[in-house]
Amino acid sequence: xxxxxxxxxxxxxxxxxxxxxxxxxxxxxxxxxxxxxxxxxxxxxxxxxxxxxxxxxxxxxxxxxxxxxxxxxxxxxxxxxxxxxxxxxxxxxxxxxxxxxxxxxxxxxxxxxxxxxxxxxxxxxxxxxxxxxxxxxxxxxxxxxxxxxxxxxxxxxxxxxxxxxxxxxxxxxxxxxxxxxxxxxxxxxxxxxxxxxxxxxxxxxxxxxxxxxxxxxxxxxxxxxxxxxxxxxxxxxxxxxxxxxxxxxxxxx
Numbered sequence: 001x002x003x004x005x006x007x008x009x010x011x012x013x014x015x016x017x018x019x020x021x022x023x024x025x026x027x028x029x030x031x032x033x034x035x036x037x038x039x040x041x042x043x044x045x046x047x048x049x050x051x052x053x054x055x056x057x058x059x060x061x062x063x064x065x066x067x068x069x070x071x072x073x074x075x076x077x078x079x080x081x082x083x084x085x086x087x088x089x090x091x092x093x094x095x096x097x098x099x100x101x102x103x104x105x106x107x108x109x110x111x112x113x114x115x116x117x118x119x120x121x122x123x124x125x126x127x128x129x130x131x132x133x134x135x136x137x138x139x140x141x142x143x144x145x146x147x148x149x150x151x152x153x154x155x156x157x158x159x160x161x162x163x164x165x166x167x168x169x170x171x172x173x174x175x176x177x178x179x180x181x182x183x184x185x186x187x188x189x190x191x192x193x194x195x196x197x198x199x200x201x202x203x204x205x206x207x208x209x210x211x212x213x214x215x216x217x218x219x220x221x222x223x224x225x226x227x228x229x230x231x232x233x234x235x236x237x238x239x240x241x242x243x244x245x246x247x248x249x250x251x252x253x
């Protein structure tokens with residue numbers, strides 16, 4: 001078991017990539033705490049995990065609220081004594097070109113995607129420094145490396161996550177903490193399915209996004225979960241500050 005006796009904290013853990021990663025981590029021996037804003041979906045995630053032979057805990061917490069971030073970290077440390085892995089996964093996506101994006105949507109996207117990643121890291125890093133070890137994986141995106149039109153706020157936040165990841169990697173590399181980012185392509189998650197619905201013609205939207213990926217299909221949450229697990233593997237401790245693309249070849253085009 002690759003994560004035996006490790007303690008992992010995963011934001012946005014009730015659905016999609018977060019839930020798949022939480023279940024995989026638990027199956028690999030980690031004590032896992034997931035956070036999210038909605039208790040119902042968090043409960044459903046723990047039930048799904050149990051059905052797959054995995055135990056995970058949940059905590060209702062909003063990464064856009066600093067006190068929630070601080071409290072989530074303190075809860076895990078107080079209960080389990082440490083945090084070995086932080087997966088900053090929580091994120092939102094809204095449609096809109098730059099001039100058409102309402103200011104409140106711009107702020108909300110940054111508060112969750114970028115500021116949430118910063119604040120969860122801000123309160124986790126001191127504990128990792130005290131331990132002398134830790135792994136942080138940030139969820140960026142292929143759109144943290146390149147842009148597509150119509151999702152300006154999302155593009156901007158994922159670019160911010162990419163640069164924050166690099167900053168953290170060079171800040172803490174000699175202190176036992178490695179920081180990398182996962183950069184998924186289009187993955188079949190509730191967020192992506194909701195995006196297809198909002199684009200009007202769901203089938204046409206799915207076909208368009210599939211065409212971006214040379215592999216000829218969209219990704220599965222479990223594929224990203226295994227990539228996150230790879231970034232947490234102690235056998236690849238020399239990997240630091242990397243944007244790991246798991247995108248069916250999209251970024252290679």
